[in-house]
Amino acid sequence: MIRGAALLGTLAGVLVAGCAAPPSQGAGGIVSLNPCADAMLVELVPPDRIAAISHYSQDPGATSIDLAVARRFRATAGTAEEVIALRPGLVIASSFTQAATREAFARAGLRTLYLDSPVTIAASRAQVARLARAVGAEDAGRAMIARIDAAIAAAAPPPGPRVPALIWIGGNLASGGSNLVNQMLALAGFEDRAARYGLAYTGYLPVETVAADPPRVMFVPDDGSGRDAGSRAAAMRARVLAHSPARVTEARFPRDLVNCGGPVIARAMTRLAEVRRSIAP
Incomplete structure (x- = not known):
């Protein structure tokens, strides 16, 4: 009887285990x-x-x-x-x-x-x-x-007016206002010029519009050499600015710094701070 009871207990345990819910972590992570x-x-x-x-x-x-x-x-x-x-x-x-x-x-x-x-x-x-x-x-x-x-905190700018800036995303696509990048620019001591050019959201912005009233800094994802994505727009931008009497600094701002928040914020703020410190008053 004891041996039979033990066998029944074992079978019951197997049946219960077979009916149990699958692990919450799943098989594939x-x-x-x-x-x-x-x-x-x-x-x-x-x-x-x-x-x-x-x-x-x-x-x-x-x-x-x-x-x-x-x-x-x-x-x-x-x-x-x-x-x-x-x-x-x-x-x-x-x-x-x-x-x-x-x-x-x-x-x-x-x-x-x-x-x-x-x-x-x-x-x-x-x-x-x-x-x-x-x-x-x-x-x-x-x-x-x-x-x-x-x-x-490390990107806090020195006292003084904000530096006019614009972030190009690629080609003639520029970052608009009211977004995460806009807030990061402000925290690093820049004034986002997107709204001044009539760009409420990220979108197309002709370089001629910017050239008529250029910002002090233009953050670009390319080097203007014609080898990068959006090379024709980058080359055009470089030619237009070369004939502008305004003092404009083009600063590299990789494309992967404008897509997301989270840990990207730390990298983006570090880069913005580097550029801000390099700009003469």
Whole structure:
């Protein structure tokens, strides 16, 4: 009887184990479809926890992380089918994700986190903390926020008027006002000229418009040599400014510093501060 009871107990245990819910972390770790989440994830968690990142992070024009780092990870095109096949424990996507894709994730029982695009540093800090909680990396999240705050403090400009500036993103595309980059410019001692040129949001801005009333500093993603993306616009800009009586400084500001917040803020603030310190009063 004792032997029979033991056998029944063992069978019961097997049955209970077979009915147990799957582990919350899933088989595939974390899958990110959001390039800005990618930039945070690679600093928040060990690489082996990241099953896949967004394909945007492997695109030089869209990434916010070093391409060599991005290419160490698997990338997805963001389709629901390929994500579900990875059986992730967490999917991080954009708040702009289509309803059909959201529904597919829900039907598959996937744990999801949808992140928006912060337009202020305070909102970006909050997003770092939110993602860190979601992946169980609160300490790393606090450390990331501390690095952001330290970079902002170190970039505090000297007393005096702000230096007029404009950030080109590529070709004739310029960063507009009311966004994260606009706030970073202000904190580093610059006056964003985008609104003065009638650019409320990031968009097309003819170089001729800028040349008629140029800023003191133009941040550019290229070197104006004609070898970079948007080379024709860069070359035109260089020719126009060469004939301008105004004193204009072109400063390199890599494309990957304008795409996202999070840890990118610290790098962007450091670069802005370097340029601000180099500008003569």
